[in-house]
Amino acid sequence: MGLLFVVPLCLMFVISFAGRGTYGGIVWSFSLTNYLDLLHPLYARILGQSILLAAGTTLLCLIMGFPLAYYIARAAPRRQGIWLLLVMIPFWTNFLVRTYAWMFILRTEGLLNTVLLKLGVITTPIELLYSNTAVVIGLVYGYLPFMILPLYVALERVDRTLVEAAWDLYATRWTVFRRIILPLARPGVVAGCLLVFIPALGAFLTPDLLGGARSMMIGNLIQHEFLVARDWPLGAAISCLLMLFVVGMMSWSLRAAKPLVQQESES
Amino acid sequence: MHAKEMILALCLALFLLGGNLACQRMSGDEEQKTLHYFTWSDYVGPELLAEFERRHGVRVVVDTFSSNEELLAKLQGGATGYDVTVPSDFMAAIMIQQGLVAELDPAMLPNATTLEDHLQHLPFDPTQRYAIPYLWGTVGIGYDSAIISTPPDSWAVLWDSRYAGKISMLNDQREVFGAVLRSMGASMNTKDLALIEEAKVRLLAQKPLVKAYASDHYDQLLASGDVVLAHGWGGPVARAMKDRPSIRYVVPKEGGTLWADCLVVLQSSPRKELAMQFINYLLEPQVAARTAERLLFASANKEARPFVPAHILDNPAIYPPLELLPRLEWMTDVGETLRIYDRAWTELKMQ
Amino acid sequence: MKQSGGWLWRASVANLFFLYGPIAALIIFSFNASRLSAAWQGWSLHWYRALWADQALQAAAVNSLWVATVSTLLALLLGVSLAVGLEGLPGRRQRQIEQALLLPLVIPEVMMGVSLLLFFVLVRMPLSLTTVIVGHALFNVPVVLVIVRARLRKLDPRLLEVAADLGASYGDALRYVTLPLLSPAILGAGLMAFTISLDDFIVTFFTAGPGATTLPLKVYSMIKSGLSPEINALSALFVIVSMGLIGFSLLLQRR
Numbered sequence: 001m002g003l004l005f006v007v008p009l010c011l012m013f014v015i016s017f018a019g020r021g022t023y024g025g026i027v028w029s030f031s032l033t034n035y036l037d038l039l040h041p042l043y044a045r046i047l048g049q050s051i052l053l054a055a056g057t058t059l060l061c062l063i064m065g066f067p068l069a070y071y072i073a074r075a076a077p078r079r080q081g082i083w084l085l086l087v088m089i090p091f092w093t094n095f096l097v098r099t100y101a102w103m104f105i106l107r108t109e110g111l112l113n114t115v116l117l118k119l120g121v122i123t124t125p126i127e128l129l130y131s132n133t134a135v136v137i138g139l140v141y142g143y144l145p146f147m148i149l150p151l152y153v154a155l156e157r158v159d160r161t162l163v164e165a166a167w168d169l170y171a172t173r174w175t176v177f178r179r180i181i182l183p184l185a186r187p188g189v190v191a192g193c194l195l196v197f198i199p200a201l202g203a204f205l206t207p208d209l210l211g212g213a214r215s216m217m218i219g220n221l222i223q224h225e226f227l228v229a230r231d232w233p234l235g236a237a238i239s240c241l242l243m244l245f246v247v248g249m250m251s252w253s254l255r256a257a258k259p260l261v262q263q264e265s266e267s
Numbered sequence: 268m269h270a271k272e273m274i275l276a277l278c279l280a281l282f283l284l285g286g287n288l289a290c291q292r293m294s295g296d297e298e299q300k301t302l303h304y305f306t307w308s309d310y311v312g313p314e315l316l317a318e319f320e321r322r323h324g325v326r327v328v329v330d331t332f333s334s335n336e337e338l339l340a341k342l343q344g345g346a347t348g349y350d351v352t353v354p355s356d357f358m359a360a361i362m363i364q365q366g367l368v369a370e371l372d373p374a375m376l377p378n379a380t381t382l383e384d385h386l387q388h389l390p391f392d393p394t395q396r397y398a399i400p401y402l403w404g405t406v407g408i409g410y411d412s413a414i415i416s417t418p419p420d421s422w423a424v425l426w427d428s429r430y431a432g433k434i435s436m437l438n439d440q441r442e443v444f445g446a447v448l449r450s451m452g453a454s455m456n457t458k459d460l461a462l463i464e465e466a467k468v469r470l471l472a473q474k475p476l477v478k479a480y481a482s483d484h485y486d487q488l489l490a491s492g493d494v495v496l497a498h499g500w501g502g503p504v505a506r507a508m509k510d511r512p513s514i515r516y517v518v519p520k521e522g523g524t525l526w527a528d529c530l531v532v533l534q535s536s537p538r539k540e541l542a543m544q545f546i547n548y549l550l551e552p553q554v555a556a557r558t559a560e561r562l563l564f565a566s567a568n569k570e571a572r573p574f575v576p577a578h579i580l581d582n583p584a585i586y587p588p589l590e591l592l593p594r595l596e597w598m599t600d601v602g603e604t605l606r607i608y609d610r611a612w613t614e615l616k617m618q
Numbered sequence: 619m620k621q622s623g624g625w626l627w628r629a630s631v632a633n634l635f636f637l638y639g640p641i642a643a644l645i646i647f648s649f650n651a652s653r654l655s656a657a658w659q660g661w662s663l664h665w666y667r668a669l670w671a672d673q674a675l676q677a678a679a680v681n682s683l684w685v686a687t688v689s690t691l692l693a694l695l696l697g698v699s700l701a702v703g704l705e706g707l708p709g710r711r712q713r714q715i716e717q718a719l720l721l722p723l724v725i726p727e728v729m730m731g732v733s734l735l736l737f738f739v740l741v742r743m744p745l746s747l748t749t750v751i752v753g754h755a756l757f758n759v760p761v762v763l764v765i766v767r768a769r770l771r772k773l774d775p776r777l778l779e780v781a782a783d784l785g786a787s788y789g790d791a792l793r794y795v796t797l798p799l800l801s802p803a804i805l806g807a808g809l810m811a812f813t814i815s816l817d818d819f820i821v822t823f824f825t826a827g828p829g830a831t832t833l834p835l836k837v838y839s840m841i842k843s844g845l846s847p848e849i850n851a852l853s854a855l856f857v858i859v860s861m862g863l864i865g866f867s868l869l870l871q872r873r
Contacts (some may be wrong), residue, residue: 086864126595153807213480219726313673340732
């Protein structure tokens with residue numbers, strides 16, 4: 001299995017140094033032009049904006065997903081599987097159809113604006129669709145289960161007696177959360193953040209549909225280079241750089257999720 | 268974990284895969300008598316396929332792709348097994364040039380002799396040796412005549428600030444540049460760097476007026492009234508007309524893109540004869556007419572016209588009036604200059 | 619714990635509303651007589667009837683379910699065994715291998731798809747549904763790995779020591795101690811992998827052979843001719859059937 005993805009990866013790495021043929025084929029040569037081209041500030045902006053959006057998405061997923069994950073973790077063991085299924089079922093529908101449903105909700109005359117107008121919360125419709133906000137909403141929606149599931153897996157193991165002991169010692173809700181629940185759930189938090197941040201960084205359909213393709217994220221750029229521009233070498237180069245960045249970030253975060261025993265011995 | 272357990276897991280995995288392969292083989296088809304058609308969704312109705320299957324005693328298996336670029340990438344990557352596919356004109360040109368397309372035998376394609384006059388000699392394949400046009404049309408502007416009372420006649424209407432926030436453009440680099448270049452009086456296939464730069468500046472100026480760059484759901488945007496001007500292909504605009512009768516379609520005076528989806532036989536196909544018979548069948552007048560009616564794209568076969576309902580023939584979004592032809596142009600590959608367009612497009616998006 | 623109960627319950631319900639909101643919209647539109655989501659033209663079962671007659675779409679749905687099931691099982695097998703296997707290694711080596719195994723998660727989908735295609739062509743393996751399954755299993759293994767390892771880190775190693783002291787063999791310890799304790803993680807990871815596989819498009823597109831159409835492939839290609847509410851109907855059916863299964867299992871649990 002290792003061979004399965006190491007070989008194509010190496011192939012891609014090699015391609016990133018090649019040149020693009022006049023009509024889109026690969027001209028096998030060796031040069032750093034692709035990487036040098038990427039030093040243009042335009043690409044840095046694309047990467048920066050993508051990281052921002054992905055980070056925002058991850059944070060929102062964490063904040064929103066934590067309560068539900070905790071609730072499921074504390075539910076009766078037999079019910080937990082059912083709750084998890086309930087969380088996942090919306091995502092067994094087709095992605096395009098879900099995204100179109102969001103577009104219907106967020107449109108200027110869509111469901112959200114109609115409801116808010118009727119309730120008198122706003123007086124003029126909010127232009128939500130075709131903006132970065134809509135993209136974040138779409139991404140958070142799409143990746144929420146990716147956060148809930150790992151969180152649940154970690155939270156399920158949180159020893160109730162520890163929490164109860166803290167209550168008995170008159171700790172506030174916030175202290176219980178901060179000093180007991182959160183540290184114990186840390187591996188789950190790290191796992192969830194990884195599983196949300198990385199795919200969100202490479203998202204391309206959501207920015208195109210919900211963002212009205214008004215902006216380019218790095219996922220769009222890679223798609224564009226491989227398909228429309230037919231520039232596999234440049235696409236490979238961008239992918240390699242992106243992967244380098246993500247791997248670096250991952251190794252830092254994996255170090256952060258130290259095993260429980262070590263944590264105890266350190267505190 | 269000890270080696271024993273890992274090997275056990277691996278064996279289980281291989282067993283699973285093998286079982287899957289066996290299942291596939293059991294439900295598989297006799298390879299000789301199956302035609303594999305790789306196409307856009309919905310491009311041929313099931314009843315028409317059934318007719319072909321009955322006539323020739325074969326099975327037709329349809330697989331679909333969603334963009335020309337994906338088709339090319341997959342074929343360039345080396346995928347085989349498909350027999351007939353339907354690239355758009357510029358993609359057909361690239362595929363021919365890359366050697367992915369097999370040569371056709373005119374004797375097997377009698378229906379191809381009655382193509383529309385302007386489609387008989389495609390610029391990239393004048394003798395119909397490789398590609399046969401199947402459906403054709405134009406790229407223009409769909410607009411709501413209830414809001415825009417005088418029919419727009421120039422691409423410049425897409426820059427009209429009266430309709431700010433109610434304009435949609437295609438999410439297609441070449442087409443969007445095509446629109447602005449034409450409004451400047453140039454060709455969409457220009458390689459002039461100064462012109463492209465000027466075009467980029469104009470597009471940047473237009474961006475605040477554009478609601479979205481959409482190649483897929485602008486028919487919905489038009490029908491719902493979210494936009495009053497939509498840059499798009501005729502077919503989807505015709506779809507929108509059904510839900511909002513005030514929608515009209517126009518190809519501006521500076522000209523527009525002429526497009527044609529072409530049927531080709533893949534070089535890697537082991538059933539080239541059957542493939543050509545299939546192409547011939549698709550071009551049969553009544554078959555072609557049914558397809559045109561269903562998809563709302565014009566058929567390339569002249570002989571199909573008598574079988575197409577009048578309201579479709581008269582709809583300029585579907586059957587472009589032949590007077591338009593002098594101002595239409597084909598999209599051609601711009602070679603190295605594509606990188607310039609690319610960079611300009613990326614800059615436009617990042618503004 | 620009752621003090622935080624009310625707040626937790628409300629937050630969870632809000633979450634569920636968020637998750638199911640678009641689904642409700644989607645289901646309602648499957649009954650829309652009009653094709654476009656913009657205009658509501660009355661209730662109709664037309665799209666369900668169309669779905670019933672659409673054999674190609676049904677075949678694609680079946681393919682998707684099959685691919686998702688098999689690739690999930692594969693990913694679980696490989697992922698769990700790798701996760702547990704890594705545990706026995708020293709810290710630095712563990713991290714290195716873990717990072718390497720997480721690579722498929724990091725690769726942009728287009729590149730993954732194209733790479734897999736090039737690989738299959740290289741080893742002269744003809745494309746088919748099986749190659750799709752392999753591709754899916756490949757990018758799901760890191761997902762399983764991440765989730766299961768998150769759980770493993772919380773496993774008290776002393777439990778395994780105790781088991782050994784009590785005379786259990788390695789295999790027994792695995793079966794009676796490790797795996798049961800991991801079961802929520804395995805369930806969660808399996809659910810995740812299944813869901814990811816069901817909706818995958820790009821990697822599937824590049825690895826699918828002729829005749830191996832899955833649901834996402836079919837649906838995305840409908841973009842050019844307009845997405846039919848048949849898909850809404852199909853999605854609605856998925857949701858309703860799944861809910862039905864849940865309800866059924868709840869009933870069984872009552873017994």
